[in-house]
Amino acid sequence: MRVSAGTPRKRASPIADDGDEFHFCSTCAFSAACLDSGYGKPELRELHVLVEHIGPFKEGEHIFREGDEFNAIAAVRGGTVKTYVNDLEGREQVQGFFLPGEVIGLSAISQGRYPCNAVALDSVVLCRFSFPTMAALAARMPGLQAQLFRLLSQDIGKAALLAGNYSADERMAAFLISLSRRYAARGFSATRFQLTMTRTDIANYLRLAAESVSRVFRRFQDDGLIRVERRDLELLDRPRMEELARSVLRE
Amino acid sequence: MRVSAGTPRKRASPIADDGDEFHFCSTCAFSAACLDSGYGKPELRELHVLVEHIGPFKEGEHIFREGDEFNAIAAVRGGTVKTYVNDLEGREQVQGFFLPGEVIGLSAISQGRYPCNAVALDSVVLCRFSFPTMAALAARMPGLQAQLFRLLSQDIGKAALLAGNYSADERMAAFLISLSRRYAARGFSATRFQLTMTRTDIANYLRLAAESVSRVFRRFQDDGLIRVERRDLELLDRPRMEELARSVLRE
DNA sequence: GCAGCACCTTGATCTGAATCAATTGAGAGT
């Protein structure tokens, strides 16, 4: 079985060592759409051909950069990816953090070029999907097309979240609840996890100063909402945190 | 020629009065994708069947409301549409203004329900597209599928624009330049146009207080950047305005 | 060990925009 030629990166694991067995990685955002849709071997085989497992990327290594030609989207299999742009004064604007199971690169479709940078915050492995091939395949697999539409549409909504004018506390609460839920959805603890990003990254994401992030953490800790030590975070009072985040997350 | 049954609204103009001639409205976001793709009559006829010209909606009339079941997207043919949500304190958060040629409803795909309200700011007419039918058709018309992906991806980027933390002046400049360009793209004047929305709408869109909008307008006028009287706006110094907007629009 | 460094915290001060408050202006209806 051959793999479509992509960017020349070392492959972390072969897609299929044996001749006939197909492996879908459980974290991959498309596996459900593909397995559920009851397609025969030809389609599944074709899908495999367009998938490429890449990585690992080391901490600080870039996955793509602003202006790079777009030809593939990728699902995170492990690690955390940060996307960002630099504004004209050189300050970093973090657009998002992507955990296992989440898809990066969707905003590049319209331009044909990546509109932002993507960097690994820790050791990152990805599933890479050639977009042209995927689009062609989507034409024959309604489930896949629907999944693509859904993912794209979701991201429009997500981007609107951090657009509102909320207080530093509300933004931070929403950020922590969001992380908690996303980790929980992947089977990790919902109440205790590592912050894989720096305080500055969080600040740039929430449109706050790094000092403000520090102060909010202190306030939350003094109020018994969290326990935070360096990158290790524990949610002590999830209900109260949800309540704080409510207005941002619109529930 | 029959029109697929949609929401029971009066149709502004028949899609095709005669038996064989096809009319694409020039403002419709999909017309180019369809006409360019060199498809035969069967496909074009099918596309027509899923299009419905609806309206006019009167000022203040709602096109859809948050929570409504999603079954169609729509391209604005005339007028201005505002989309918004109410936050938990009842304050209105304006998500966008849609001018002729622009598409509303895309963020609803992922949920199957509209996540926001859409209201007419003046007299509005739309092209309505049944989304399920459109998705099915997209499977056979790669140009249409690509156009849909492009539109969705574009909106992700747009939403990120107003997310940055910019000054009131920068936000306003970016807003005015954006309006100017979008009007110009449709053949209207790039330097003089009507603000179809209230100051409060602008404020809620730019995440400012209405008073701040008023003050920015005053400042811009005193600086000779614009002339604004009631809803009538003229850009007097476009280059300087572009410069102000530069950091927001990322150029 | 300790030097170097990046990350983080804490305190003092400053500031842009929000809020509060009052007035003016324009259209719609009578």
Added chain:
DNA sequence: ACTCTCAATTGATTCAGATCAAGGTGCTGC
């Protein structure tokens, strides 16, 4: 003309969070 109402302006004051400034803390490498 007149009132009613909603939109818009203008000024005074307040406040959340930025910025400035000065340590602290825990790595990594020598």
